[in-house]
Amino acid sequence: MLTDTRPDAPAPGEPGVARPLARRIVEPSQRRRVRLGLAARYAVAIVVSLIAIFPILYIVSASLNPNGSLVGSNALFSDVDLGNYVELFSNPAQPFASWFVNTLFIGLVTAAGTVLLGGLAAYSFSRMRFSGRRLGLIAILLVQMFPQLLAVVAIFLLMKGIGDIFPALGLNTHIGLIMVYLGGALGVNTYLMYGFFNTVPASIDEAAKLDGAGHARIFFTIILRLSAPVLAVVALLSFIATINEFVVASVLLTDPAKKTLAVGLYQFVAQETSSNWPVFAAGAVLAALPVVVLFFVLQKYIVSGLTAGSVK
Known part of the structure; x- marks a missing residue:
């Protein structure tokens, strides 16, 4: 025992x-x-x-496959050659460098504009009380249920009409494409930032108002600094969506030198008899680099921004 x-x-x-x-x-x-x-x-x-x-x-x-097809890539890294990357930058009819610069410009400006406009709208819904506030939040979500693809014809006709009056904002312009992206990205991003702003104590705003600060000063000097995580998330999501977008960019941009990466790279595989998949893969690898770099730069904000923004 x-x-x-x-x-x-x-x-x-x-x-x-x-x-x-x-x-x-x-x-x-x-x-x-x-x-x-x-x-x-x-x-x-x-x-x-x-x-x-x-x-x-x-x-x-x-x-890295020099054979010109995807069949030879089944054995990973059996042949290694940088010729596909050289070909990307050596063909004047397909200016990859211009596409890359155009995409970075459009993506960064769209991300910054989305953060600014979405932040202003989210701050208004979160801190101000006005008639139609709840209806406006519901309308934002309902509009986002319909994909932007359904409005391509309407967007084309609208941009054509605007271009007749303001050529700098019409068809085949980067500014016009950025305006279309800004209008389509406000819904979900505004609601995401609205949920994050609700987690910021309202007592901070009240203390700033006692010191004489107005809404603009409170937003730019206090709320934006406290909301860095959700701003990083919105900027990253907007940048990724802009780089991957194909349909609207292919309709609005017709000049080969003004195209984005998504539209330009499609030319390498658009023709059935002359498709060059390895060059397309090389372009896809280079196109992913800005997203990867931006992700690592904003990594510390991403998790907290997504979780806090989905609380309310």
Whole structure:
């Protein structure tokens, strides 16, 4: 019979005698369950990581493949050649460098404009009380339910009419395309920033008003500084959406030198008989670099911005 021989152990038959013995019997099985659980989690994480990493490796391998087709890329990194990257910048009929600069300009300006306009709208809904406030929030969500693709014809006709009066804002202009992007990105981003602004204590605004600050000063000097995480998230999402957008840019931009990366790279695979997938893959790799760099720069703000903005 097993007994507890410690000096302060209770007498046999009292409650608590069997507890140390039970722990000695249960703990090994618990440790096994914990180890099995951790092993299962690591296995799932490894499988998911491989699934996520494989397309990236395949695209990079295809961009280094000199054969001119995707068939030779099935064996990853069997042939390595930088000729596809050289060809991207050596064809005057397909000015990849201009497309890259155009995309960076349009993406950065759109991201900054989205943050500013969405922040102003979200601050108004969060801090001000006016008639139609709740209806306006609902309308923003309802409008976003309809994709921008449905309005392509209307956008084209609208930009054509504006171009007849203000040529700098009409068709085949970067400013006009930026205006279209700003109008289509305000809904979800405004609601996301609205939820984050609600988490900022209103007592800060009241203290600033006692010191004589108005709404503009409170917004630019206090709210924006406290809302850096959600601003980073909105800027990143807007930048990614602008780089990936194809339909509206292909309709509004007709000059080859003014096209964006998404529209320009499509030319490499648009023709069935002369498609060059490795060059297209090389362009896709270079197009992803700004997004990756911006993601790493804003990484510390992304998680907190998304979680805090979805609370209310």
